[in-house]
Amino acid sequence: MRRIPLIPTLLVLAAVAVMIGLGFWQIGRLHEKQAMLAAFRVAQAEGAEVPWPDRGEGGDALYHRSRVLCTRVTAHSGIAGRNAQGEPGVAQTADCVLADGRVARVVLGWSRQPLDPAGARWQGGEVRGVIAPGPRLVADPPLEGLAPNAKPDPSEIPNNHLSYAVQWFLFAAVALVIYALALRKRLSGDANGSSATD
Missing domain, CATH: 2.40.50 (OB fold (Dihydrolipoamide Acetyltransferase, E2P))
Incomplete structure (x- = not known):
């Protein structure tokens, strides 16, 4: 009888779900970075002075x-x-x-x-x-x-989140394909073994 192994399948599906989640998280970060860079370009065009930032990396005061x-x-x-x-x-x-x-x-x-x-x-x-x-x-x-x-130019700030998202989605797809091939091989082996004993 052909059976799909439950625990390995669940582990693979859980890993794929995590990778897909990370891909969507990177898409969210992409939109945040785009908004931040747009704000920096506005700041760059303004001539008004702001106080020197109190702490951190500069935050909203940058540019x-x-x-x-x-x-x-x-x-x-x-x-x-x-x-x-x-x-x-x-x-x-x-x-x-x-x-x-x-x-x-x-x-x-x-x-x-x-x-x-x-x-x-x-x-x-x-x-x-x-x-x-x-x-x-x-x-x-x-x-x-x-x-x-x-x-200082905000265009020098890297915005690689889209490529990271694509990578996570590709990892998820590759994991599914590899597992599907391994599962197919296992099931075909089980089927051949069953046929030999009939």
């Missing part, structure tokens, strides 16, 4: 203009960056202590040197610019005679 008053610089460094013409180089940064004790990272400007002396000379003051992920304030205009950095 808005802002300003900080750096009372003290605790460190200078450089990170990979591009200038306004798209050329690779080093974004000169400073970690600033604000009047309320918070720390803000400021991108002073762009240079070809890993640690440009011009950036290292900067010891504080008012900085105006655009809030980039991190968060960090990309100075606009740049400071200490450094070249302008490329302006």
Whole structure:
């Protein structure tokens, strides 16, 4: 008698259901990311300044203009960056202590040197610019005679949720096909064994 194995079948169906659920979850995340990127593009187009974010990665303040008053610089460094013409180089940064004790990272400007002396000379003051992920304030205009950095662009934020969703749906389909083939082989083997004993 041909019987479909109950427990393996239930396990496979449960795994497939989880994969399909993850696919739909990624579709939901896709819509959330699209809405977030649209809000960032609006923020990028606005000229009004917002307060420097209190905590976290910047949240709703990202890509808005802002300003900080750096009372003290605790460190200078450089990170990979591009200038306004798209050329690779080093974004000169400073970690600033604000009047309320918070720390803000400021991108002073762009240079070809890993640690440009011009950036290292900067010891504080008012900085105006655009809030980039991190968060960090990309100075606009740049400071200490450094070249302008490329302006933060929300289009650089990856939005891969659709491809992730497709992958989960494909995993589910492949799991079903593989299990169906294995089940077919097993059932045909059972049938052949039954025929041989008849």
